[in-house]
Amino acid sequence: MTKLEKARDYEVKNQTDPNRQPAFHLTPPVGWMNDPNGFSVYNGKVHLFYQYHPYDLRWGPMHWGHQSSADMIVWDRMPVVLAPDQPYDQDGCFSGTAIATDAGHLLVYTGVTKENGVEVQNQCLAIGDGRVYRKLDRNPVVRGEMMPAGFSRTDFRDPKIWKEDENWWMVVGSRDEERGQIALFASDNGMDWKYERVLLAAEDGFGTMWECPDFFRLDGKSVLICSPQNVEAMDYTFHNGHNGVAFVGESDAMNFQGVKAQPLDYGFDFYAPQTTTLPDGRQVLIAWMSSWHSPIVASHQTWSAQMTLPRELSLRNGKLIQQPVRELETWYKETIRYKQVPIQEPQSVAGVEGRYVDFTIRFSKPATSEFTMELAKDERYGTRFTVDPKKGIVELDRTFSGLKEDVITIRRAKIPAEGIQTIRVVMDLYSIELFINEGEMVMSCVIPTAETANQIVFGSEEPIEIDLDFHTIDAPAIRAKREVLA
Known part of the structure; x- marks a missing residue:
């Protein structure tokens, strides 16, 4: 039995x-998942x-797990497609991307092996029909020695591939002797590649390695996404450790010099974001909803981690905006709408409860004193979100x-200059995602809270009125439609 056959047999x-997993956040069928x-x-x-180690709840030799969806809400389990079984990837099939071509579905990934006892990473290709994939005989197609001297051969991974007109492009996470950077490669045919230049490099110690680059066009601008590692906290803008950031170029040229990084998520659990372009033109982002430094796995789980809800991207005043994909709305079960609900002492609102919900709060005027929400709450449990205008911060406390x-357990961020106008909350079994000011600020959070804790409580230091649009999500129907492995 080959390594790929063994992995497929094991996961089946x-x-x-599925009834023991989140309803509409992608989770692995078993074992560990990351990027x-x-x-x-x-x-x-x-x-x-996704990065996948089916045999354990911890990171191990990386495979590629696979799921597909018609609407990005119901995810059907598909057989694992890549296993570390070749000389050039025997220590792992690391992260990468995919593109539809006339010849089939082309995957590009990082093959990991050792040379003279030192880990080496190169970029490889596989092609398939949406279910079965084969690695190309010419692998690896992009080798570290193509880059200038001083660039790391060990930290050289996570290729993003795309095509514009007749040109093929690839960005790869990299580093030199001091800092993280993104390397750019070009090809005439998608198979034969050459090194072009460093697209962007870290400044002021902003990350020792830049992982998981992504490049796309949006509203006439160029956008570069990456995940800097080993960042020191900067004035509530970037948190300690590993971050996901975006650079929005001033034009559609591939030039990001002098462009400031924007944080993509201010919460606990968000890393390695990746995007795709849908047939209707929407650019959609998804990320690993976990953290390398504080992964959370409930005691009964036979699987580790989940992905964020896919998010539609747009630009507003040069800032990347994220909103849940609109397909979620087709799974609403019940809707309640309230106008001008008075809030002061901690209180619930009739009919507003649950763990599979999507609701939006609108303030009649920005709060001037502390406002709180407690989610997934009962007598024992609760996750609190606080808006504190006097301190100028929001706080998420699990x-x-x-x-x-x-x-x-606590993450803080600055309140936007215009104050807090709206808060959208999407909850699944073990997660909370907050979209503030129509997606200007996002906070993602994993919780292990028992499903029976389903109260939602609002409170305000001073009297305030809110409008509330509340939707329950039909989790049983989503789970029933999901296809499992056979």
């Missing part, structure tokens, strides 16, 4: 019951691959969400 026999890979559209379906590990 050990897959988790999204190959987020793309092929043969009428959205495909998402201290009492049921955690039993010494992990990060």
